[in-house]
Amino acid sequence: MLEAYGRQGWWPVTQSGAAGPTYCGGPKTDQQRFEVMVGAILTQNTAWSNVEKAILNLQQSRLLSLAALKRVPLSTLAKKIRPSGYFNQKARKLKHLVQFLTGTSIATLRRSPALQLRGRLLMLWGIGPETADSILLYALNKPYFVVDAYTKRIASRLGLCEQGISYNCLQAIFQQQLPARVRLYSEYHALLVKHGKEVCRPRPHCGQCVLSRVCQRCIC
């Protein structure tokens, strides 16, 4: 996939001066780390293009910061993130994230033990395993492999697992087979998303699939 698609440089973040999101291969500042966490919640079961609209709204309203999100009323926040869907739920989820981050600094979070940190994230209302691992990997640079719907679909079609495999089991399969390196996990997940979006779709385009040689579902 890397040969076919090239480096993805996830997670996409906005950059002052740039028109759209940029892919710089990981967040450089606490502001970008915070933006990754917000995006991780907004993109739950939602196309990223819709998340971009919501993040742009937040940015133009000067709401894309911890302090601003703390102040803004829930109903106002919900209106701003409307394009990302599930906006009432997601507004509440962002408030819970903000409450969590108010207790510590991002620097402190990055220094704390990864396993304990994951547990604390999972305690938050609105953060499940995928969102927690996205935050851990892409915002805090902890080596957790992110499993999503694309990952499950591709892995099951390849014959690596059953369709109904649990999150933790599929994550364990990847983590047992790969060295625990942040850059590797980041790029691997991004490539799976790219492949799942464009080729290994619900109705797969096996003719253009670079994995067809090793795929059990391929009829070619």
Added chain:
DNA sequence: CGCCAGGGCCTCA
């Protein structure tokens, strides 16, 4: 028009 998108919570067996 229907399907799908980088889930998670709640309820009920």
Added chain:
DNA sequence: TGAGGCCATGGC
């Protein structure tokens, strides 16, 4: 623990 309902917008 697992299946099912619910949350909601926008692109194709």
